[in-house]
Amino acid sequence: MIKIIFFDVDGTLISKERSYISEKVLVALKQLKEQGIKLFIATGRHYLELGLLGINEQFTFDGYLTLNGGYCFDHKGVIHSNPIDKEDVKRVVEYTTKHNLACSFVESDGLYVNLVNELVENAQIFLNTPIPPVKDITRAIENDVYQIDPFVTAEEIKKIMALTKHCKYTQWYESGYDVIPKAGGKQDGIKAIIDHYGIKISEVMAFGDGHNDIEMLSFVGTGVCMANGHDDSKKVSDFVTGSVYDDGIVTALEHYKLIEIKNDY
Numbered sequence: 001m002i003k004i005i006f007f008d009v010d011g012t013l014i015s016k017e018r019s020y021i022s023e024k025v026l027v028a029l030k031q032l033k034e035q036g037i038k039l040f041i042a043t044g045r046h047y048l049e050l051g052l053l054g055i056n057e058q059f060t061f062d063g064y065l066t067l068n069g070g071y072c073f074d075h076k077g078v079i080h081s082n083p084i085d086k087e088d089v090k091r092v093v094e095y096t097t098k099h100n101l102a103c104s105f106v107e108s109d110g111l112y113v114n115l116v117n118e119l120v121e122n123a124q125i126f127l128n129t130p131i132p133p134v135k136d137i138t139r140a141i142e143n144d145v146y147q148i149d150p151f152v153t154a155e156e157i158k159k160i161m162a163l164t165k166h167c168k169y170t171q172w173y174e175s176g177y178d179v180i181p182k183a184g185g186k187q188d189g190i191k192a193i194i195d196h197y198g199i200k201i202s203e204v205m206a207f208g209d210g211h212n213d214i215e216m217l218s219f220v221g222t223g224v225c226m227a228n229g230h231d232d233s234k235k236v237s238d239f240v241t242g243s244v245y246d247d248g249i250v251t252a253l254e255h256y257k258l259i260e261i262k263n264d265y
Contacts, residue, residue: 047064211232
């Protein structure tokens with residue numbers, strides 16, 4: 001019996017062409033909620049970005065796994081917090097500043113970037129959200145940082161990662177990367193959340209598509225990958241559903257007999 005479902009955002013709930021949840025998926029989410037199934041967002045994004053997309057206004061989720069599992073909360077408060085090692089943050093700040101590389105830093109209450117160039121502009125167009133405010137990134141050395149997002153080439157990300165001792169990364173765009181704690185990831189956030197609620201892993205379902213969803217989809221009891229997803233994500237999933245463009249979430253929920261959508265909708 002499924003008691004909680006986690007939904008990735010980009011490429012799963014929304015697409016580059018449709019930056020909002022489709023009406024058919026919204027109907028499905030409401031049916032799930034009426035059954036008492038907990039519904040969580042599971043994203044690499046910050047909560048504020050979900051607000052900019054309008055997702056928070058479309059539907060009230062039970063909670064949010066944000067920043068690839070680094071910061072998780074429900075409507076009662078924080079469930080899980082896993083900031084990046086401060087020495088690693090310091091090294092990245094110093095390196096990106098010295099080499100004039102664009103990089104954003106994400107804290108619990110906001111995100112900011114050191115500079116804006118073409119790589120940043122193209123990545124934010126892909127994300128359908130505004131460019132983060134430009135700030136002095138030395139503040140990241142003092143504050144808790146949950147995610148670092150370098151806008152760099154494949155060669156540069158290797159150099160940046162070589163400076164860290166406690167981090168790993170995932171790629172979400174050709175020049176966009178998420179750097180997070182090694183002992184982290186969406187699966188880490190999910191474990192903290194289900195432990196908090198006393199839910200078994202066999203009672204967990206998750207939907208995803210990207211490279212940063214691989215560990216999540218292989219960790220949960222039922223992992224569902226979108227047809228538009230990464231090949232490696234499909235390989236570890238229990239079911240590959242339709243694409244985000246064809247409301248693949250609904251297809252999978254019907255396949256597992258969790259909902260019933262009327263054909264005339």
